[in-house]
Amino acid sequence: MSSTSITPIIPAGKKPKKLITTERVVVYSVLTLCALFFLFPLYIMVITSLKDIEAIRSGNIFVPTMHPTFTAWGKAWNSACTGLYCEGIKVGFWNSVRITGPSVIVSIAVASITGYSLANWPFKFSEVFFTILLVSSFIPYVVMLYPLVLITRWLGIFSTLPAVVLVHTIFGLPILTLLFRNYFSSLPQELFKAARVDGAGYWRIFFQVYAPMSVPIFTVAVILQITGIWNDFLFGVIYAGPTNYPMTVQLNNIVNSVQGGKEYNVDMAATILTGIVPLAIYFFSGKYFVRGIAAGAVKG
Amino acid sequence: MMKANSTPSVSVRGLALSYGAVQVLKALDLDIMDGEFLVLLGPSGCGKSTLLNCVAGLLEPSDGSVFIKGKNVTWEEPKDRGIGMVFQSYALYPQMTVERNLSFGLRVSGLPKEEIEKRVKRVGDMLQLGELLQRKPSALSGGQRQRVAIGRALVREVDVFLFDEPLSNLDAKLRAELRVEIKRLHQRLANTMIYVTHDQIEAMTLADRIAVMKGGTIQQLDAPQTIYNKPKNLYVAGFIGSPSMNFLKGKIEGSGTKAVFHLGNQKIPLNDYTPDAPIKPGAAVLGVRPEHIQIDMAATKATSDAYKAVVDLVEPMGSDSLVWLKIDDTLFSARVESNQHFDVGQKVNVRFRIGLASVFDEATGDRL
Numbered sequence A: 001m002s003s004t005s006i007t008p009i010i011p012a013g014k015k016p017k018k019l020i021t022t023e024r025v026v027v028y029s030v031l032t033l034c035a036l037f038f039l040f041p042l043y044i045m046v047i048t049s050l051k052d053i054e055a056i057r058s059g060n061i062f063v064p065t066m067h068p069t070f071t072a073w074g075k076a077w078n079s080a081c082t083g084l085y086c087e088g089i090k091v092g093f094w095n096s097v098r099i100t101g102p103s104v105i106v107s108i109a110v111a112s113i114t115g116y117s118l119a120n121w122p123f124k125f126s127e128v129f130f131t132i133l134l135v136s137s138f139i140p141y142v143v144m145l146y147p148l149v150l151i152t153r154w155l156g157i158f159s160t161l162p163a164v165v166l167v168h169t170i171f172g173l174p175i176l177t178l179l180f181r182n183y184f185s186s187l188p189q190e191l192f193k194a195a196r197v198d199g200a201g202y203w204r205i206f207f208q209v210y211a212p213m214s215v216p217i218f219t220v221a222v223i224l225q226i227t228g229i230w231n232d233f234l235f236g237v238i239y240a241g242p243t244n245y246p247m248t249v250q251l252n253n254i255v256n257s258v259q260g261g262k263e264y265n266v267d268m269a270a271t272i273l274t275g276i277v278p279l280a281i282y283f284f285s286g287k288y289f290v291r292g293i294a295a296g297a298v299k300g
Numbered sequence B: 001m002m003k004a005n006s007t008p009s010v011s012v013r014g015l016a017l018s019y020g021a022v023q024v025l026k027a028l029d030l031d032i033m034d035g036e037f038l039v040l041l042g043p044s045g046c047g048k049s050t051l052l053n054c055v056a057g058l059l060e061p062s063d064g065s066v067f068i069k070g071k072n073v074t075w076e077e078p079k080d081r082g083i084g085m086v087f088q089s090y091a092l093y094p095q096m097t098v099e100r101n102l103s104f105g106l107r108v109s110g111l112p113k114e115e116i117e118k119r120v121k122r123v124g125d126m127l128q129l130g131e132l133l134q135r136k137p138s139a140l141s142g143g144q145r146q147r148v149a150i151g152r153a154l155v156r157e158v159d160v161f162l163f164d165e166p167l168s169n170l171d172a173k174l175r176a177e178l179r180v181e182i183k184r185l186h187q188r189l190a191n192t193m194i195y196v197t198h199d200q201i202e203a204m205t206l207a208d209r210i211a212v213m214k215g216g217t218i219q220q221l222d223a224p225q226t227i228y229n230k231p232k233n234l235y236v237a238g239f240i241g242s243p244s245m246n247f248l249k250g251k252i253e254g255s256g257t258k259a260v261f262h263l264g265n266q267k268i269p270l271n272d273y274t275p276d277a278p279i280k281p282g283a284a285v286l287g288v289r290p291e292h293i294q295i296d297m298a299a300t301k302a303t304s305d306a307y308k309a310v311v312d313l314v315e316p317m318g319s320d321s322l323v324w325l326k327i328d329d330t331l332f333s334a335r336v337e338s339n340q341h342f343d344v345g346q347k348v349n350v351r352f353r354i355g356l357a358s359v360f361d362e363a364t365g366d367r368l
């Protein structure tokens, strides 16, 4: 017997996990099914929009055409008829841009400053104000539709761009203010104090100290607002007036106006064109969105 | 050490602050002399930061006023009070470089560019921030960040500096280093400094005077040695000193120089004691610090001023040991050099250095 005998290795600790477990199979199946459920209609839309009418009539709806063409896309953009005139969905696109741009900017500007005030400059009724804001984010907005018609009419802006921008700003405020207030509250109070000792006032602290630290939350807010406002149909149809109808409303009109045969390819192309903006935003900014949410956006 | 002269630099009069029904500061009066280093010491939640924020103008008091340099500034903005402040969490502007952090306040106040550069350079040299000037705070260590934060207060070139636990987030070694650095700064600049901490060592080493706070009131305001040797009441006595003071409950018989403290069966004469208030018979507490209790090894050689005790427990603390002793049922500790050896159960003689002890009225807790 030697003193250098090797002790046998006895397995210790947990067994290594198997890569394929029942749970994993279930989770991934469900995820795949969900993905298919949402991707399949998109697939149909894309292949249909690339067919010509002949191919749609004769072919199978699930099978892509051998001769893809973008003519339906061109028509949808330039010359599809919305009932009254035939200038395509591009009119709606530019209307949507003109509605979304100002609405996003105004609502975020107002909400961030309101949230900042609530978080850092408490005034006498700030708690009450905050509670009202919280509660109002739960009021179904259908209740507000008609009063807002009256208000915008009284203001003399009903059926104009400012009306729809105003309405989007109002409805965006509760949730956005909440978002900003919580984010600003989560920033260290001592930073705010240090800035005050340095002589910075209300606006300077907001713009020079807080705003540069708040890129994540502004990103979240911009994404929320662009997608929300771009997808809106109801406010557009009620408050914007026919000349300012956003893309969603125009799309509806194109799909519903029938002259001769139904042009499924044009309808599909117009639909994709309408959805492409929010889709692109989610696609390119998903990372920042998650980061912003993680940065305290949804913390109490 | 910088000697404080006698004009108040900061005065607080009847300062009170409540959150709803909770009184955080209770009619507080405080004078801080020109050039003085005052430490506010107290347990968590006693209102130290609140008091400091009221002086800074970051909190509005419910009542009372604040004077800086003789001027009532109770309703002035922080920037107009002539103060600089350093926070526990550093509170540097994360998106600005060190240089811009330092100069932010000066840029806000619209100082000429050359003047800003001059001041930033001087403070940068003073705190050895040279190579760090172009870095963002995220690229600095904790100690460097706090130096920048101190620098940001210094560039303001004001008369009064306020520190709210500036070293609490640092590890022990850095804390000791920065403590020395702050002390040096004070000697060099001779500004008035108000420094909040709950660290006794910081308080003892830095302060010209310490204000011991409890529950929104100042319990005692005195030089560190006075606070240590003659604590005004049981609270201060127990709060200051580590290991903490022994409190022996008993009663006093006789009065004046003939007073005797009865601890169980043993009688301790108080003729060496220098009282703050006349000593009267009644229930009392004898407060003796562990280092003011001496142990005689041999139990047999009992002399008139030694008392019989039994060793209960020994705690070695490195340079010295804490020996827990019992007289009857009263437990107390004595600090001895660690080369002395004691066995549990060993009988020893102890001697109290009454001249350095404190006697408290048991009912009021005040020092007699």
Ligand SMILES: Nc1ncnc2c1ncn2[C@@H]1O[C@H](COP(=O)(O)OP(=O)(O)OP(=O)(O)O)[C@@H](O)[C@H]1O
Residues within 6 Å of the ligand: B019, B022, B024, B042, B043, B044, B045, B046, B047, B048, B049, B050, B051, B198
């Ligand atoms: N906004 C507030 N609302 C209600 N109570 C508060 C508020 N801010 C502070 N307090 C209370 O005031 C008391 C004093 O707080 P303060 O921050 O001055 O304590 P502190 O002595 O600085 O303690 P620490 O050593 O932990 O910093 C605490 O009991 C705290 O709970």
Ligand SMILES: [Mg+2]
Residues within 6 Å of the ligand: B048, B049, B050, B164, B165
């Ligand atoms: Mg504090």
